[in-house]
Amino acid sequence: MAVLQAQGLYKSYGQVKALDDVNIEIEDSELLAVIGPSGSGKTTLLRSIAGFVQLDSGKIFIKSKDITDLPPEKRNVAMFFQNYALWPHMTVFENVAYGLKIRRYDKKAIREKVEWALDFLDIKSLAERKPNQLSGGQQQRVALARAIVVQPDVLLLDEPLSNLDAKIRMRIRFELKALQKKLQIATLYVTHDQEEALSIADRIAVMHNGKVLQIGTPQQVYKEPVNLFVADFIGVNSIVRIKPLDKDIVKVGNLEFQPQQGVLHLVIRAEEARVLPAKEHVTLKEGDLKLEGIIMGKLYLGSKHRYEIKIHGIEEILFINSEEAFKINEQIQIIIPKDSFFVYWQ
Amino acid sequence: MKFSILRMTLKVVFIIFMLLVMIGPLVGIVIWSFARVWYWPSPLPQEFTLRYWIEVFKQGRVLNSLVLSVTIALLTVAFSTLLAIPAAYGFARYRLPFERILLLLFLMPQAFPQLPVFINLASIFGRMGLRGNIWGIVLAHTMASLVFSLWIITATFKSIPVELEQVAQNLGASRFKVFWTITFPIAIPGIIAGAIYVFLWSMGEFTAAFFIGAPFIQTAPVLMYTSSMGYNLQIASVIAIILIIPSLIFMILIERFLKAEYIASLGG
Structure with a gap:
C-alpha cells in the first residue's frame, strides 16, 4: 500500500510553474529519488509534502489520510534539511530529544529512544556536545537521528549529501541506503546528482520545469528514457544534433532513420561506447551503431583517456572515454551497443 | 633586528x-x-x-538621583524590549506592507534635534498630567529608545536561519512553542545587547529628563548639569565618574554578547 500519495499537485510562483500536475506515490519502506536540475520543482515538491508550501491545487495523502490542509506540525513527516539546521543552543542529545518532548513522552522513554537513535547512527559518544563542536559528517548524522527518532510516516531528505566532500559522500551513500532499508521508512530523496539517485533509489522520478517526466526503477530510467531530457540528464552522455537535409533518409554511421518533424538528436551513453582503431574488424550485432571518425584531442584521466572525436559527416564533436591509447589524428571507429544510444526528433 | x-x-x-x-x-x-x-x-x-566625594555620598540628593536614573532606565528597558520583541519578530519573519517606512518611523524621535522634540513632548505631556513624574520620563524614553531595541532585535531575528524554526515545526511544535524553545533562546544575546544599549542611553539622557521631569524629578544627568552650571564642577565630576560605571559594565557585556553578524544584518 502506498504510504504517500500526491495527486495532481500544482504550484506556481508568478509565471513560473514550480509544480505542474505532479503525481507520485511512495510504497511502504521504499526510497523514491526525485532528481532534476535546479529550478525543476523537486524542492518545492518536498516542501509541499512537509507543509511549508501552500499548493494551488492537488491532494496529498499519507496512509490514506488527507493531509493537504494540515499545518506542518500536524503531519507526521520528518524533514532533513540540506544545511542540517541543528539548534546551536542545544546539545546533540537535546537536539534529538526535541521531537519526543513535543510528543510528551516521559523522561525515561525519551532517554531510551534518543540513545537508540544515537546508537543507530553511531554517534553515542557525541551526546553532550554542541553542534559547533561537530564535523560536517557528524552534524549530518545528528540531523538524521533527530528526524528518525520520532518514527515519521515519511522521511523527506533534501540533498542530504550535498554538503559533504566527494570521498565521504561515496561512503555515506552505502550507509544511507542500508540505514533506510533497516528502518523501513518510506523516503523521498531529493537530489540533483543523477549518479547518487541511480545508486541509492528503489525508484527515480525525473523532474523538469515542474513536471514529472518519468518515474521508474533506476534501470528503466537509464535504459529506457522516455524523452531527450531524461536521456540526457541521466548518465554521462554525448549529444549529436543532425538536421535532415531533405525528405530522404537520414544516415548516421551504419544506421538509417526515417525523417520526422524537427531535428534528430542522438544521445550516446559515453561510458558504454567503445573506441577502436579504424582498421580493426568488428562484427556488429543487430541495431548496434558504428561511427567512424578521427581523434581531435585527448585528456589523460588516470585509468583512461577522454577523447575528443570528430565524426565524418557530423559537425559536432563527441567526448568519449576509453582505456585504450590513441594518437591525435588517428582514424578510429566507435561502436555503441543498441541500448546505449537513443534517437529523438525534436 | x-x-x-x-x-x-x-x-x-x-x-x-x-x-x-x-x-x-x-x-x-x-x-x-x-x-x-x-x-x-x-x-x-x-x-x-575628599570633601566632594564625601558630600556626594552623605547628601541624599546625588544618590537619590542615581537611584532614580537607574529605576527609569530599567523600566525603559523593560517596556522598550517587551514592545520590540513581537514587533521585531514580525519585521524579521513576515513581509509587512511598508516595512521600510515603518522601520524608519521608529527612528523619528532620534532623527531630529532632541531639544525641539522633547520640549514639544513636554508640553503635550503637561496637558496629560505626565510632567513632573517618572512615568512621563519612562514613556518618553521608551518612545525614543524603541528604535534601538527594535532595530537590534530585528537584526538578531533575521540572523537566525528560518530553517531552525521549520525543523521544530516539522517535528510537531506549534508556532508559539517554536518561538519560545528555539527562536527566543537563540536571540537572547541580541536582545541583551539591545537592552544594554537602551539602558545606557536612558541613563545618560538629559533633554527629556530635564523638560519632562522638571521641577520635581532630577535624574543624575540633570543633577550633573545643574551642578556644573552652578560652578560646582567637582560635584559634577563625581557624578560623571559614577555614571561611567554602567558604561564599563556595558563594555564588558557587549564584548561577550554582541556578535558581528547581528550588526552586519542591521537594516538588511
Missing part, C-alpha cells in the same frame, strides 16, 4: 597615544573630583580634598 626595535617603539608610542586620547579626558574628570583649588595655568590643582 634594528628594524624590529623601531617597530616595537612605534607600537608602544601608538598605544600610549591611543590611551591618552581615550583616557585623557577621564583623567581630567578624576582630578577635578578631588580638587579644592585649581587655577589656570597650573597642571595640577593647588589643593586636594
Whole structure:
C-alpha cells in the first residue's frame, strides 16, 4: 500500500510553474529519488509534502489520510534539511530529544529512544556536545537521528549529501541506503546528482520545469528514457544534433532513420561506447551503431583517456572515454551497443 | 633586528597615544573630583580634598538621583524590549506592507534635534498630567529608545536561519512553542545587547529628563548639569565618574554578547 500519495499537485510562483500536475506515490519502506536540475520543482515538491508550501491545487495523502490542509506540525513527516539546521543552543542529545518532548513522552522513554537513535547512527559518544563542536559528517548524522527518532510516516531528505566532500559522500551513500532499508521508512530523496539517485533509489522520478517526466526503477530510467531530457540528464552522455537535409533518409554511421518533424538528436551513453582503431574488424550485432571518425584531442584521466572525436559527416564533436591509447589524428571507429544510444526528433 | 626595535617603539608610542586620547579626558574628570583649588595655568590643582566625594555620598540628593536614573532606565528597558520583541519578530519573519517606512518611523524621535522634540513632548505631556513624574520620563524614553531595541532585535531575528524554526515545526511544535524553545533562546544575546544599549542611553539622557521631569524629578544627568552650571564642577565630576560605571559594565557585556553578524544584518 502506498504510504504517500500526491495527486495532481500544482504550484506556481508568478509565471513560473514550480509544480505542474505532479503525481507520485511512495510504497511502504521504499526510497523514491526525485532528481532534476535546479529550478525543476523537486524542492518545492518536498516542501509541499512537509507543509511549508501552500499548493494551488492537488491532494496529498499519507496512509490514506488527507493531509493537504494540515499545518506542518500536524503531519507526521520528518524533514532533513540540506544545511542540517541543528539548534546551536542545544546539545546533540537535546537536539534529538526535541521531537519526543513535543510528543510528551516521559523522561525515561525519551532517554531510551534518543540513545537508540544515537546508537543507530553511531554517534553515542557525541551526546553532550554542541553542534559547533561537530564535523560536517557528524552534524549530518545528528540531523538524521533527530528526524528518525520520532518514527515519521515519511522521511523527506533534501540533498542530504550535498554538503559533504566527494570521498565521504561515496561512503555515506552505502550507509544511507542500508540505514533506510533497516528502518523501513518510506523516503523521498531529493537530489540533483543523477549518479547518487541511480545508486541509492528503489525508484527515480525525473523532474523538469515542474513536471514529472518519468518515474521508474533506476534501470528503466537509464535504459529506457522516455524523452531527450531524461536521456540526457541521466548518465554521462554525448549529444549529436543532425538536421535532415531533405525528405530522404537520414544516415548516421551504419544506421538509417526515417525523417520526422524537427531535428534528430542522438544521445550516446559515453561510458558504454567503445573506441577502436579504424582498421580493426568488428562484427556488429543487430541495431548496434558504428561511427567512424578521427581523434581531435585527448585528456589523460588516470585509468583512461577522454577523447575528443570528430565524426565524418557530423559537425559536432563527441567526448568519449576509453582505456585504450590513441594518437591525435588517428582514424578510429566507435561502436555503441543498441541500448546505449537513443534517437529523438525534436 | 634594528628594524624590529623601531617597530616595537612605534607600537608602544601608538598605544600610549591611543590611551591618552581615550583616557585623557577621564583623567581630567578624576582630578577635578578631588580638587579644592585649581587655577589656570597650573597642571595640577593647588589643593586636594575628599570633601566632594564625601558630600556626594552623605547628601541624599546625588544618590537619590542615581537611584532614580537607574529605576527609569530599567523600566525603559523593560517596556522598550517587551514592545520590540513581537514587533521585531514580525519585521524579521513576515513581509509587512511598508516595512521600510515603518522601520524608519521608529527612528523619528532620534532623527531630529532632541531639544525641539522633547520640549514639544513636554508640553503635550503637561496637558496629560505626565510632567513632573517618572512615568512621563519612562514613556518618553521608551518612545525614543524603541528604535534601538527594535532595530537590534530585528537584526538578531533575521540572523537566525528560518530553517531552525521549520525543523521544530516539522517535528510537531506549534508556532508559539517554536518561538519560545528555539527562536527566543537563540536571540537572547541580541536582545541583551539591545537592552544594554537602551539602558545606557536612558541613563545618560538629559533633554527629556530635564523638560519632562522638571521641577520635581532630577535624574543624575540633570543633577550633573545643574551642578556644573552652578560652578560646582567637582560635584559634577563625581557624578560623571559614577555614571561611567554602567558604561564599563556595558563594555564588558557587549564584548561577550554582541556578535558581528547581528550588526552586519542591521537594516538588511
